Amino acid sequence: MAIETLVGTTLAGYTVRGKVGEGGTSTVFRADHATHGTVALKVLREKLQHDKTAVARFLREAQFGARVEHPNIVRTLDYGQSDSERYYLAIEWAGGEILDKYAEKSGPLSSKEVSEILSQICSAVQAAHDVGIVHRDLKPENVMYDPATHHVKLLDFGIAADTDAAPDQRLTRAGFFVGTLMYVAPEALSGELVGPAADQYSLATIAYFLLTGTLPYTGKSPRELFSQLLTQPPVTLNKAKPNLAFPVAVENVVMKALSKQPSDRYPAVKDFSEAFAAAAQTTAMASASIAQSVSGSSSQSAGAMPSGSDGEDKGGLFGKMKGLFRRG
Structure with missing residues (x-):
């Protein structure tokens, strides 16, 4: 079965709802399961089903995922080979x-x-x-x-x-x-x-x-x-x-x-x-200290000053204070 036709079918108990991405060796789908709920279902490309190295890498990913449990790593829920001989890996659906x-x-x-x-x-x-x-x-x-x-x-x-x-x-x-x-x-x-x-x-x-x-x-x-x-x-x-x-x-x-x-x-x-x-943290504390030290004089200037990724101003008083960050 071509990978595109998996949408709308059931693979190893997972109802495939839609394609969300693909790589060189596999395609990822959003799927639903009676026990696991919504999952990301990774399916090895059909042309690689008999490639021993590709299959070994795919299964190793599943095994490594199951071996490391951490709140900041997507959980491996299930993996194996379906009745249609497709290798699959079901992992936690991550939001964001x-x-x-x-x-x-x-x-x-x-x-x-x-x-x-x-x-x-x-x-x-x-x-x-x-x-x-x-x-x-x-x-x-x-x-x-x-x-x-x-x-x-x-x-x-x-x-x-x-x-x-x-x-x-x-x-x-x-x-x-x-x-x-x-x-x-x-x-x-x-x-x-x-x-x-x-x-x-x-x-x-x-x-x-x-x-x-x-x-x-x-x-x-x-x-x-x-x-x-x-x-x-x-x-x-x-x-x-x-x-x-x-x-x-x-x-x-x-x-x-x-x-x-x-x-x-x-x-x-x-x-x-x-x-x-x-x-x-040192950066944040220094930024807060500078902001507090100049707040009293803010009424003497009008308008907002442009700032960079950490809030450094590129002109005026904050621009002059930038040297303090470089030295500290």
């Missing part, structure tokens, strides 16, 4: 919108909001690391975010790796890297199995993107980007865009996690998350 779309619409985001989002993603990733799983494909497109509740759900363990797996159990051939080039750590480009530090690099890239609306490398083609990742340092946070300025504490945290050498990053994802949260 894809983080990438939210950031494009609402960004650049403030350090405070980025901290709220990042801490949840990092908590989920740390839980995976604690049981020996490296995600390897962390990016805004793999995160659901509900702006109303500020709740985050991490998706897609499709190319995750077990750090304890023997070489002959790995599904990625030596010399081939997996992941998304814009968010992948430099060490992954060698094709060797990466560790938790690679996920930290990807998380730092996500933070950079949410704060600035751009990425730490400017390559316009895969070849150029590949070369920059291997040979050049990332663009520092305060040089990402001319109209944005960040406290040195926030910049230092992000750039440390973007270090080319894994050993130069934070010891663990949770350490990166805590450092970013502390820097963001």
Whole structure:
């Protein structure tokens, strides 16, 4: 049965209501189930039903999802092979919108909001690391975010790796890297199995993107980007865009996690998350202090001043005060 004709049918007890997305190996549907309610139903493409590697990756995603239980990771509810021999994976239906779309619409985001989002993603990733799983494909497109509740759900363990797996159990051939080039750590480009530090690099890239609306490398083609990742340092946070300025504490945290050498990053994802949260809190406190100190003189000026992602004014008194953030 063609994948398009699944809508309106029942697969392994799931009534398929509509198509919500697709990737290179599978298609995702919204479906209803008598016990699980509304779910996201992931179905392996028919042409890959007999591809041993594709099937192994699909089933591994299901197993990893079942292995890691965390409030910020979509729950794996069910998986297997239907009577029609279609491989399927049913996961929790996550509300909200894809983080990438939210950031494009609402960004650049403030350090405070980025901290709220990042801490949840990092908590989920740390839980995976604690049981020996490296995600390897962390990016805004793999995160659901509900702006109303500020709740985050991490998706897609499709190319995750077990750090304890023997070489002959790995599904990625030596010399081939997996992941998304814009968010992948430099060490992954060698094709060797990466560790938790690679996920930290990807998380730092996500933070950079949410704060600035751009990425730490400017390559316009895969070849150029590949070369920059291997040979050049990332663009520092305060040089990402001319109209944005960040406290040195926030910049230092992000750039440390973007270090080319894994050993130069934070010891663990949770350490990166805590450092970013502390820097963001310092930023918020400094902003509040400045706002309070000038409130008494606000009656002497008229009109609102333009502000950046963290509320820094680009002119007038706040523009002069921006130097305090850079030094502190």
